[in-house]
Amino acid sequence: MEILGDTLEKIAAEKGGIIKPGVPHLIGLLPKPAETTLRRIAKKQKAPLSTVGSKQITMHPERGALDYQGERLKVRNLRPSLVGEHQLKNAAVVLSAIEILKELGWRLPIHAVKEGIANTGWRGRFQIIDGSGKPTIILDVCHNAAGAKAFARAFAQRYPGKRVAMIVGFVQKKEHQLMFDALSTVADEYLLVPLKTHRSIQLVDLMKQIDFRGVPVRPCRSLADAWTALVKSAGPDDIIPVVGSHYLVGECLGRYIKA
Numbered sequence: 001m002e003i004l005g006d007t008l009e010k011i012a013a014e015k016g017g018i019i020k021p022g023v024p025h026l027i028g029l030l031p032k033p034a035e036t037t038l039r040r041i042a043k044k045q046k047a048p049l050s051t052v053g054s055k056q057i058t059m060h061p062e063r064g065a066l067d068y069q070g071e072r073l074k075v076r077n078l079r080p081s082l083v084g085e086h087q088l089k090n091a092a093v094v095l096s097a098i099e100i101l102k103e104l105g106w107r108l109p110i111h112a113v114k115e116g117i118a119n120t121g122w123r124g125r126f127q128i129i130d131g132s133g134k135p136t137i138i139l140d141v142c143h144n145a146a147g148a149k150a151f152a153r154a155f156a157q158r159y160p161g162k163r164v165a166m167i168v169g170f171v172q173k174k175e176h177q178l179m180f181d182a183l184s185t186v187a188d189e190y191l192l193v194p195l196k197t198h199r200s201i202q203l204v205d206l207m208k209q210i211d212f213r214g215v216p217v218r219p220c221r222s223l224a225d226a227w228t229a230l231v232k233s234a235g236p237d238d239i240i241p242v243v244g245s246h247y248l249v250g251e252c253l254g255r256y257i258k259a
Contacts, residue, residue, distance in 0.1 A: 084154030169248035
């Protein structure tokens with residue numbers, strides 16, 4: 001919000017800077033204000049604009065699968081490796097892009113497309129690290145309200161009815177209340193940690209400002225303290241999310257997660 005803007009129209013206008021004259025562009029399923037803004041920019045730039053229509057896709061989030069029905073491409077029961085309903089929508093954008101590229105003469109075998117989507121890795125995006133006898137760690141850079149909602153929804157779908165203690169850290173000037181509102185649907189404790197950046201929100205300020213919706217809160221001096229408190233005392237059946245800023249997830253990856 002601090003950089004891109006505080007409305008969908010402003011954010012879309014910033015993102016629309018990538019639209020170049022005469023170059024085909026594709027957008028996914030977007031809120032109407034964002035789509036309208038991007039259409040206006042594309043028209044001004046005389047850039048062909050395609051969209052993913054809701055009628056083209058049928059999502060099955062309970063099993064992480066997608067059916068796609070395009071004009072030149074049909075795919076059933078596609079299972080992206082990336083977790084969450086939002087990643088099913090992203091996969092639909094990929095398939096629409098494949099259709100456009102095929103029209104431009106690209107030769108893209110459908111088996112290669114399926115294999116690519118099924119084996120894509122993206123560190124810090126609902127990244128599940130199986131502990132093999134240790135607790136499962138989930139890393140997610142849900143650094144805004146939409147991301148927190150997507151994380152909570154994906155977690156609830158993958159682990160129905162489960163609530164967990166999670167390590168959380170954010171920068172300043174974010175929609176913190178909305179983010180914690182979303183996370184509170186799957187959290188049973190927050191371990192709040194400061195980030196290694198001057199942009200980190202002060203924990204004392206966060207605790208004064210936020211209604212944590214009844215979820216217990218434990219401020220920690222560092223990620224190391226939170227990690228020791230949770231991970232070393234957890235069992236192999238436990239799940240520990242580390243969520244929030246890229247700074248937090250990056251520190252966790254660098255310090256504790258082997259590539």
